[in-house]
Amino acid sequence: AEVISDRVVSVDFATFPFVVRTNASGEVRAEAAIVATGATSRWLGVEGEEELRGKGVSNCAICDGIGFYDKRCIVIGGGDTAAENALLLARICSQVTVVHRRDALRASAALARRVLADPKIRVLWDTEVAAFQGGGSSAREGAVLTGVLLRTRGADGLRQFGTDGAFVAIGHEPTTAAFRGQLALDERTGHIKLTGRSGHTSRPGVFAAGDCADVVYRQAVTSAGMGAAAAIDAERWLSERHAGAHSAVEGTARQEPSGHTDPALPSYLMASTVVIAIAVS
Known part of the structure; x- marks a missing residue:
């Protein structure tokens, strides 16, 4: 090959x-x-996102979720992927927060009901992540995710929100x-x-x-x-x-003489x- x-x-x-x-x-x-x-995964394209990929920012809860056992995590999105990620992380993490820019989930009715009924999951409606923030860790390893800046519709300015992991689930x-x-x-x-x-x-x-x-x-x-x-x-x-x-x-x-290649042969x-x-x- x-x-x-x-x-x-x-x-x-x-x-x-x-x-x-x-x-x-x-x-x-x-x-x-x-x-x-x-x-290719869709990303938010906000400050700190690229620098902190693999250091607290991920796009796959199935792949990386176990690394946040008993920690705080957020899931960004409101569709089926976000709902599935939130439900998976709720079995692993101490707290899961879904950050969604609309006032209702776009996930299927069955998934949405499960998300809203799960006591370990809360939803921040009409809210977007404006930036990812890093800090801590060692100088050799670089910064890791410590929180995000949130922008909520109807509210003034940005507010800080502490988290150990952030899963961007806005599609592929x-x-x-x-x-x-x-x-x-x-x-x-x-x-x-x-x-x-x-x-x-x-x-x-x-x-x-x-x-x-x-x-x-x-x-x-x-x-x-x-x-x-x-x-x-x-x-x-x-x-x-x-x-x-x-x-x-x-x-x-078969009609051709021996050794002759039929010119019509593909x-x-x-x-x-x-x-x-x-x-x-």
Whole structure:
């Protein structure tokens, strides 16, 4: 296998073999493609957020929540992801505060009811995080999160709010812009649409796996499983295609003298199969 470290500029899945154009490595052609470009988390973009990532600021309660056992945490957001994070953290942390910029949760009714009924969770309505604050720790390790500055609608100025951990849960953006117009995407979320429980996309020969196609789980372990499934789907698709092509040219090929290659024989039957996996590191 060859690994190309480059940025994909555009793709052409309407032609065969498929064409993937890169920033510096030119064009790559392949008989099958597996898209595994992932998704990027939405962040607030406020002061202190980037500096304190991994030092109290996170975007994954499942991944990092256990590090805040019996500590105070806040969850920023009001949708399903925020509600799920808050409920998970309520089993681990001493106190969980949901900071939401609206006056009602956007999560499903069932999740919202559970959040509001949990005695370890409280909600700050109409409130936004204006900045993350760090301090303490050692000079070698740098600052860790100690609190946030909050802005509440209708209130003057900012107020400090102490916390040990902050989980930003305002959604993800699938990295699928390069495939718009090439593959069917979910109109609301932008994720690549798959056929049933397979890795097949709307374009035969193109498969997808991981967060670029996963609206529900978005975990490393589930992405790995989807990647394995997409690879199996791609192998089976190629085998069926090649078997069909061999059958189509078999009669003509037998009529040719020994050692002669039928010019009508598809090129992919005379060379090794090429599959490209489009991913981000």
